[in-house]
Amino acid sequence: MTPPRLVIYQGIKTPDEDPLAEVRYAGTEWKIRLSTLVREALKGELAPARIEEIARQARTIAEAEGALTTGDIVEVRLQAALGSADPIQLALRILADPSDEILEGQGLWEDAWRFLQRAFGGEPQGTGDALRHAVFRHLILVELQEALGASHVSLGLQSRPADRDQRRRARSLLAQWRQNRDPDRLRAYRDLAVRAEADLGLKEAVAWDEQLAELDTVPVLESLALGRVLQLLEEGQLDDAKRLARARRSQSLWVATSVPEAEQWQPCWQAVEALVHLKSELSSASIPHHVSAGQILQWYVQEGWRVDQAHRKLEAALTELREYGPLDEAIRSARIAYEGWLENLLERFTGAVERDGLGEELPRQSEIYRNHVARGDTVTAYIWVDALRYELAKELADAFRGTHAQVDLTAALATPPTITPVGMASLLPRAEQGVRLALSPAGSVEVVVDGIRVHTVQDRVGLVRAAQGEVAEFSLTELLERGEKxxxxxxxxxxxxxxxxxxxxxxxxxxxxxxxxxxxxxxRNLLVRATARLAAAGVERFVIAADHGFLVLSRPLGSERTIESPGGEGELHRRCWVGRGGSVSPSALRLPLADLGVAGDLDLVVPRGLAMFAAAGARRFLHGGLSPQELVVPVVTARAHVAGASGGSKIEVSIAGDRITTGVFSASIRLGADLFTTELRVRISARSGSGEEVARVVAGEGYDEESGLVQLRGGKTRVVTFRVTSPLSKGERVTLHVYDTDTDRLLANSRPAEVVTAVGVE
Structure with a gap:
């Protein structure tokens, strides 16, 4: 049987050491001009003009075959010069990449604009920036008209219409361009979009339509979307407002990337999302009627805390805005609504306490040591956090779940009054035997635990030593300044x-x-890092507890919410008075402390609602009284993870372009693939040469906003966006440091990136 004939195409000159020498010797050599081959092979398959174009321009079989895959769209020489036959990638290389020198040197500008006409429609011509601007204007008008219909855009196309395939390619080109996180291509898109928006007058020409919800063609769409969200808020359509705000914040190029406009829009949409969230929580958090104080406390532990957390997150988000602008009225409305909800809750709760007492639904704060610390069978860290409100502990527990094992959060009832000396004493050994309050000869409150006076930090630690033997003691700051050894x-x-x-x-x-x-x-992040340090030093179990919670407001309480001191003999705080005698305003509630489970013969006087006594101190941050926010204290327990194998994993991190030019910048981070570590949660710190933290992650792939951590996957590159938080001077250098969240161990550093222009922070 005669074997089939085989043709071997060699697209290069024969090398000195020819790997095909034996094949060449066994066969025969057949030569044909490529142009002749193209004409003969394609005869009857393509239009004669296209065959002649390919025959004339193709220099290799690969170029000729590439021309076949794109029909008559791509110029053969253009494809060869820019290295792609794909119309989308070829367009990006003309519009977004530094290809001018190639096009100019090979005389391909006419080929370029003819290709762009055939691929995307319109009649762009010219060279360089003029061609790019003409093409981009055409592309965005196509995208807007496809989304809205021509009737919604007052400007018509300035060139001949595009057919269906051209319009499809135009939309695909813009979508791929915006999704590409290459900093140079992103910068090119941004510059072209800003100019096209101004040239076409799109701020006046385009009105809001629901079809724009997930479109980020030009910056003006953010303003239109913001106006729509505020309208939905005013109409009470909270779910629709939430969906739109979330879509803009997570998907829009003008929000979630390193373009300069993100300096405005990222914090703006963060604030809007927080605003919608607070409104949603207020609408769903119905305060129980006609129930006991204990039942209200249970309700607060189950769901009421969400309102306080939403309010705190809104206020935190608002601090990052340069100005409230169009959000001003919505912010004012949300703050008034929160204060109204809080006033209602406090009045109902103090009324229930007056009627029924505090109840037995929650375990007492004085039982925390006995139930969670004394029975420990391993090395345990007992962490006292002053003013760790329950909703804050919710976030802390969630953060721990990424770095610790067996994380649990329970609630306890703080010992009244909710002030630090009483709360801290209630966390000590033997507190379950009884906490007693008395007045000193000077009229100040003294705290006694099982017969022992407890006044200072040394007194508290002394009681722990008496129960446990020797203990190691650190402040949080001291712990974070020390190494594991x-x-x-x-x-x-x-x-x-x-x-x-x-x-x-x-x-x-x-x-x-x-x-x-x-x-x-x-x-919260410091506490996570501190426990990671302790775990690396051999601590296996953690118990985190608080002395009291707090109320915190958007604005200081005014004179209309200030109550005169009861007088008499006692100690006055902003939210409580402890002592004997005196007289009580109708706006305040007086109860014997013994009725609240505290030994002694003193009385407690607290405001019934959202008010304070005329005492010195902050008028927005308050504790000492009887409210779920002040009384419910958290107990977080966790066990340390067994150390993983991240030590052998290679991490690469770099700031885009090794330079910083605006208040937002992007960085890429990659976890090398290996057999032992397929995923890793890391903390990324951006520091100046002096060691000051100057920027933080605000968005990106794998970024978790609640914990501030980034989830890496083996073999995958993540792109994250940073926002500058401290002013940077021209010439400064910023380095990224990557830490293992389980051990707080440094894993990698980036190359220092130069600050090209000074960056301010408002």
Whole structure:
């Protein structure tokens, strides 16, 4: 049988060491001009003019075959020069990449605009920027008209219409371009879009339509979407407002990338989403009627806390806005609604306490040590956090679930009054035997635990030592400043580590509430890092508890919500008075502390509603009284993860272009693929040469907003967006540092990126 004939095409010159020498010797050599081959092979398959074009321009069989796959759209020489036969990629190389030198040098500008006409319609001509602007104007008008219909866009196309295939390609080109996170292509899209929007007068020409909800063609669509969300809020259509706000924030190029406009729109949509969330929670959090105080506390633990968390997140988001602008009225309305809800809750709760007492539905704060710490069978860290409100602990527990095992959150009832000396004493050994309050000769409150006076930090730690033997003690700041070896040496053979944190209380008590809204979130991250350090030093179990919760408001309480002191003999705080005698305003509630489970003969006087006594201190951050927010304290328990194998995983991280030019910038981070680590949660810190943290992640692939962490996958590159948080001077250098969240160990650093132009922070 005669074997089939085989043709081997060699597209290069024969090398000195010819791998095909034996084949060449066994066969025969057949030569034919490529142009002749094209004409003979394609005769009758394509139009004669197209065959001649391919025969004349193709230099290799690969180029000729590439021309066949694109029909008559792509110029053969253009395809060869720019290295792609795909119309979308070829268009991007003309419009977004630095290809001018190639096109100019090979005389291909006419080929370029003819290709763009055939592929996308319109009649663009010219070279360089003029061609790019003409094509882009045509593309965005096609996209807008496809979404809205010609009747919704007052400007018609300035060139001949595009057919269906051309319009489809135009939409596909813009979509792929916007999804491409290459910084140079992103910058090119942004510059062309901003100019086209101005040239075409789109701010006046385009009106809102629901078809624009997920379209981010030009910046003006953000303003239109914002107006629509505010309208939906006013109409009470909260679900529709939430969907639209979430879509803009998560998908829009003008929000979730490093274009300069994101400096305005990312914090704006974050605030809008928080605003909608608060309105939604207020509408669904119906305060129970005609129930006991204990039942109201149970309701708060199950769902009521969500309103307070939504309010705090809104206020934190508002601190990042340059100005409220069109959000002003919606913000004012939401704040008034929250204060009204809070007033209603406080009045119902104090009325129920007056009628029924605090109830037995929640375990007492004084039982926390006995139930969660004393029975520990491993090295345990007992972390006292001043003013860790229950809703904050919800976030902390969620953050722990990514870095710890067996995380649980339960609620306890704080010992009244909800002030630090009483709450901290209630976390100590033997507190379950009874906490007693008395007045000193000077009229100040003294706290006694099972017969022992407890006044200072040393008194508290002394009671723990009496129960546990030697303990290791750290402040949160001290712990974070030490390395694992130093921490391990200090712990030694001790079975209990006490950690003290006052950062939340100090931040709000300073009355710099605007800064405190943001700092509270950072404190949560510091607690996660502190437990990671302790775990790396051998601590296996964690118990985190608080002395009291708090009320925090959008604005200071005014004189109309201020109650005069009861007088008499006692100690006055902003939300409580403890003592004997005096007289009580109708706006206040007086109860014997013994009726609330606290030993002694003193009375407690608290405001019935959203009010405070005329005492010194912050007028927006309040505690001491009887409200679910002040009384419900969290208990977070967790066990350390067994250390994983991330130590051998290679991580690469870099700032796009190794430069920073605006208040937002992007970075890529990649976890190398290996057999042991397929996923890894990391914390990324952006620091200047002086070590100051100057930017934070605000969006990107794998980014979790609640925890501030980024989830990496082996073999995958993540692109995340940073927003500058501290002013940067021209010439400064910023480096990214990547940390393992389980151990807080440094995994990788980026190359330093230069700040090209000074970046301010408003």
């Amino acid at each position: 130093d921490i391990r040496d200090r712990i030694g053979s001790k079975r209990l580590v006490v950690v003290r944190s006052q950062e939340i209380d100090e931040a709000f008590e300073s009355d710099h509430t605007a800064a405190a809204w943001q700092y509270v979130k950072e404190i």
